[in-house]
Amino acid sequence: MAHRSPRELIELYWDEVWNNRRAELIREICADPIVRHDPGSVTALSVEDQIARVRQQSEKLEPCFTHEVLLADDTYVTSVWNMHTRKGERIELCGIEVFKAVDGKFTDCWNSSYTPGFWGREGDASVPADLPPPPLIAGADQITPQWIQAVLQQAGLEAPRVSLLNTKPIGHGNLSATLRTEITYNANAADAVRSVVAKLTSGIGQAVEIAAAHDVYRRECEVYGFLGETPPLATPRCYWRNVGPDGRTINLVLEDLSERTRPGNQIAGCSVAEAEAVARELAALHAAFWDDARLDVAEWLYNRAADAETAAVTNMLAAKAFRERFTGRADPAMLDAIDAVVADLPRHFAAIPRGRTLVHGEPRVDNVLFEDGAEGPRAWLIDWQFADCGSPMFDLAYFLSGSLTVEDRRSIDGTLVERHHAAIAAKDPSYTLDHARAEFAGSLPLALYFSVGAILAMPPSEHGDLLLLTLAERNVAALRDWGVV
Incomplete structure (x- = not known):
């Protein structure tokens, strides 16, 4: 009995299951369960789980997928894809997924982390020249390559595209959390900033209340502006500063002097x-x-x-x-x-x-x-x-x-x-x-x-x-x- 090839399966998966919202077709093209491999985790999804997932996201966002690169053999198919939503505020994402097919059904899928935007094409800038200011973030898990890229641009620093970060806590801050972020770029970065220090909101509730009561977070950000670009004393350069309107959130990114x-x-x-x-x-x-x-x-x-x-x-x-x-x-x-x-x-x-x-x-x-x-x-x-x-x-x-x-x-x-x-x-x-x-x-x-x-x-x-x-x-x-x- 002839089975659908991995290439035929992926075209049905993107074009029919997702783009045309035919979630029931999953019964024909996916094993029960299919094993999803994400960075650091593995999840087994039953057919019913898969159908429910597609329906939930289709109802909410109506995603539409297109192939940037599609490569298949007799067992595996790799899709380098772009996605945009057709419902609500437009969202653009890109990613890479590798599927394994056995007897005409997908049994495994390896997912990269999804990234905002579409895959770059020839003629696109390595880093857009008009990135929006970094949004106010609450914790270390929100220090992303995109966020650091925006910080560097706001500071007037030329840098290649940020591709990877390594963030770890440092020090014993009483009223805020202090972290050091090492930066990896996708190109020659001999002259680029290789690491920064970020001060974020403390994880201790009482410390946050004290900071808010004494306007501590806003004050620390304001003083760097007051000192100017050439302070009269030795103090780290400030790359980015922002405080929440209630004084309970701080984002302060500074020159890393630790080395x-x-x-x-x-x-x-x-x-x-x-x-x-x-x-x-x-x-x-x-x-x-x-x-x-x-x-x-x-x-x-x-x-x-x-x-x-x-x-x-x-x-x-x-x-x-x-x-x-x-x-x-x-x-x-x-x-x-x-x-x-x-x-x-x-x-x-x-x-x-x-x-x-x-x-x-x-x-x-x-x-x-x-x-x-x-x-x-x-x-x-x-x-x-x-x-x-x-x-x-x-x-x-x-x-x-x-x-x-x-x-x-x-x-x-x-x-x-x-x-x-x-x-x-x-x-x-x-x-x-x-x-x-x-x-x-x-x-x-x-x-x-x-x-x-x-x-x-x-x-x-x-x-x-x-x-x-x-x-x-x-x-x-x-x-x-x-x-x-």
Whole structure:
């Protein structure tokens, strides 16, 4: 008995079953079951399953398939196809499928992943010149070649067609998820961007609520625009930034510095040489934006003074949670000092030095990348989630009080305050050293406020708990050394 050839079967499958919506014909041309092979999975579909699938998609979309390439032998047939929908908003897809036929019926099908658009033809551009902006995405699974292609184009970067990505999480972000995406192209990419770092919405619900309440996601995106294309300090280039209207979704794509830098380790702390490198970058930032009129109208900046009442309530809760979590694990005198500072927080907020420059707002050492060079380390600042208009001594106090061991900080903090003052005084001679020292001491309680408050966004974990304890111990020591408590 003669059987239909694989080529005859595929023509019936596309033209009659799909294009003419004759789902019942599946009984004649497909085995029961047919085995569908997708990337990473295998599914056995009964004839009834196949008929139901075709009917569902035909009713909803009315797909129409055409062959771009059709190749068959006595057992297999390969179809390189294009598809467009005839119902509703037009959708275009392309793909490759290989079918195996036994005794006149398809028994197996191997499916490639479907890709938006049609297969390219001679004369088509490798990458269209007018790609739409990347849509707002919710998670790592939505970082696709098409999305990255649009990001690169929006950044003004020439690149071949993106063909493959490898995305993995990096770091220990508290309020967002940070991922590194390696990019593979379909052509010579010697001069193209080979990887990017993306910051997306945190997977921790409480962290997202905190980020939204403090407008963290929008602020971090806005600050990159404020810094401009040639920032006065070392910070990664921003390729793309977008925030959801409710402040709960962030898409921030940055230059990947991981192959030339190493991340700071907050728990271990940084060296004196590394601290000097960070202080140099902070001084460059603060001097560049000293008395910048644009800061007066940048409504996205974090306003610590305006947040005083809410912060006092939040930190009372945080101090209580801190004591509950660490009683028996932390020095009781340190816990008492935290309670004392938090109880007096309204006064500390009222005494926040007047803002006169752009400050990073949270320059911990784990928000710094270090690049080693012949002349010593260079510091790259990242994570601008709490940027503010404030005193230049705020950033320096925040950094030094939490990012070095107590002994190393004591050996250098006075000298770095003097150097920092000199950088600002070169712009404004009225800024005195006594003023700088007073602002440094007055900023130290705010560093502890951030360290203790972080417990509300950090569920118990070995790494997180050690981080919180280390920060608090260093913060309290600095407060004592500078006569604040």
